[in-house]
Amino acid sequence: MDLSAINPVLFIAGFLVAATPLIFAAIGELVVEKSGTLNLGVEGMMITGAICGFAIAVETGSPLLGFVAAAVGGALLSLLFAFLTQITLANQVASGLALTLFGLGLSSLLGQSYVGIKPPRLGDINFGPLADIPVIGPILFTHDIILYLGFLLVAAVWAVLKFTRAGLVLRAVGESHDAAHALGYKVVRIRTLAIMFGGACAGVGGAYISLIRVPQWTEGMTAGVGWIALALVVFASWKPWRLLLGAYLFGGITQLQLNLQGAGVAIPVEYLAMSPYVITIVVLVILSRDKSAAPASLGRTFHAST
Amino acid sequence: MIRLEKRPQPSRAFSLATPVLAVLATMFFGGLLFAALGKDPLVAIKTIFWDPLFGEFAFFYRPQLLIKGAPLVLIAIGLSLGFKAGIWNIGAEGQYIMGALFGAAVGLAFYPAQSVFIFPLMVLAGAFGGWIWAMIPALLKVRFGTNEILVSLMLVYVAEQFLASMSLGLLKNPEGFGFPGSRNLQQYESAFNADIIEGSGMHWGVVAAFIAVILAYVLLTKHRLGFAIRVTGEAPRAARFSGVNPARLVLFCLGMSGLLAGLAGLFEVSGPAGQVTIDFNVGYGFTAIIVAFLGRLHPVGILLAGLLMALTYIGGDIAQSNLGLPAAAIQVFQGMLLFFLLALDMFTNYRLRFGRGEVA
Secondary structure (H helix, E strand, O other): OOHHOHHHHHHHHHHHHHHHHHHHHHHHHHHHHHHHOOOOOOOHHHHHHHHHHHHHHHHHHHHHHHHHHHHHHHHHHHHHHHHHHOOOOOOOOHHHHHHHHHHHHHHHHHOHHHHOOOOOOOOOOOOOOHHHOOHHHHHHHOHHHHHHHHHHHHHHHHHHHHHOHHHHHHHHHHHHHHHHHHHHOOOHHHHHHHHHHHHHHHHHHHHHHHHHHHOOOOOOOOHHHHHHHHHHHOOOOOOHHHHHHHHHHHHHHHHHHHOOOOOOOOOOOOOOOOOHHHHHHHHHHOOOOOOOOOOOOOOOOOOOOO | EEEEEEOOOOOOHHHHHHHHHHHHHHHHHHHHHHHHOOOHHHHHHHHHHHHHHHHOOHHHHHHHHHHHHOOOOOOHHHHHHHHHHOOOOOOOHHHHHHHHHHHHHHHHHOOOOOOOOHHHHHHHHHHHHHHHHHHHHHHHHHHHHHHHHHHHHHHHHHHHHHHHHHHOOOOOOOOOOOOOOOOOOOOOOHHHOOOOOOOOHOOOOHHHHHHHHHHHHHHHHHHHHHHHHHHHOOOOOHHOOOOHHHHHHHHHHHHHHOOOHHHHHHHHHHOOOOOOOOOOOOHHHHHHHHHHHHOOOOOOHHHHHHHHHHHHHHHHHHHHHHHHOOHHHHHHHHHHHHHHHHHHHHHHEEEEOOOOOOOO
């Protein structure tokens, strides 16, 4: 075993990359849950985004177009969930599971001819001299635009929820859909938009895995990141900044176990690979006692009984 | 303008018709999907739904129906108990793996001794493995209020890694020339879950599935616990007033579904699969979720739904080899089925009203 093989600077830069898919998927789901809907289909939307983004990036040669396609793909798939839960008033847990099962199948169908291909690379932003600062430079200023976008997205969601009227309406719908409906807000429309936003974010998160983090396409490559994102929303108590912190924590653990595998630690690879999931459970247990932060209407079906 | 009006009572007719309509809708849209993939939709549908039952080689495929249906039914029966009560175990795949590992480990520990007690011991160990794996989310939920959906699902990934570790390490066949995977239990008489009637596909797992269906039916219709499950699902507050202990219900429902999933895993690994390998699990634990809903969370419905789902697996295999239909297409097909089912279920609880609705 050789721990000195782990370069701390590269490690930190690496965990920022590992955290980004989680940030996108979780911040999207946070908005969805704030609107009072529980979409368990994050994993399905991520994997669909991963293949949509990959395919378009390969076909057009433009990774950025790939990310746009991933957002569109994720949002389209989430429309299915919106239709089931908002129009036909189906159970949200079951509908979310359906979305995940369907998304996993759909993605491997779409991805058949893309196995083993290398996608075009999205270049890092050129910060000029900033990237040459020792330690901080390689950690903070050697990434692609999507990574920074993830950070900005968290800030934007936080600001919109806290300071704007749109955010207030969204939270009102999530806390009490009946009251919001009585005030004349279009509950179904607002929730559908929130669900689509969540789908688009999950799609981008998935594409970040297939286009940047890995980068290639394999079936089921999201490997539970969507589910960890769901857990992240719970233990962030539906707060954007805590979510960011949590995502970095998990990015760190993922990166650490990969580095330890590479460094040849005496722990078998399988046990290292299960650690992110075990730690998710442990953190969920520690932080799940406080349920007061959950939106009051979360998971409940809304039916305007006019 | 169309609007929905809640029915005073869920419609029984629609409740029964929904799965049938969902299957028909899936056949139609699945056909479109197959056509989009460049296959003749009618031939594809016939290959999937007709050939395994009545085609030229049906004698070969019919036993497969039992082999593939049994684990689905076993797992789905367990899941349905929890789903009815609003307790969501979606980690059956993990419990299935753990059941198989525990059971196979007990069997392999006795190798090469022969005794009639070995297989029953393996069955017990398999049930225990699934049960204990499901008790993790159950206890965490009861003690700390942790979300059982997320925990049970996380444990699937943990179990998969554990399976990998076992088939490459502890349970690896010492005479396997270094290949991953355990000894083949099919060649170890005392541990082999053989067909009870040679060539019928009727192994002990099939028997267990039938027993589970009957017991679940009795439990839900005749037993106090079944009543508690149903009341908790429909009106949790009323359930508490009627003296239902929610913690015990969580432990029972999750434990039971884990136990059945573990059994399914054991019967699979000691019979049709034969050995512990890195990827011997094929997603029955997830497909069983579809089976449970398609069967309306009713034991008899689940039996039928399990057979239908087994049919799509077998038919999918045939379509894959004969028509070159990708395996993923069948997965999409199964996912679609759940979508249509959930969407059409609206008509069970609501009816459409036409005409102008007045402003509230």
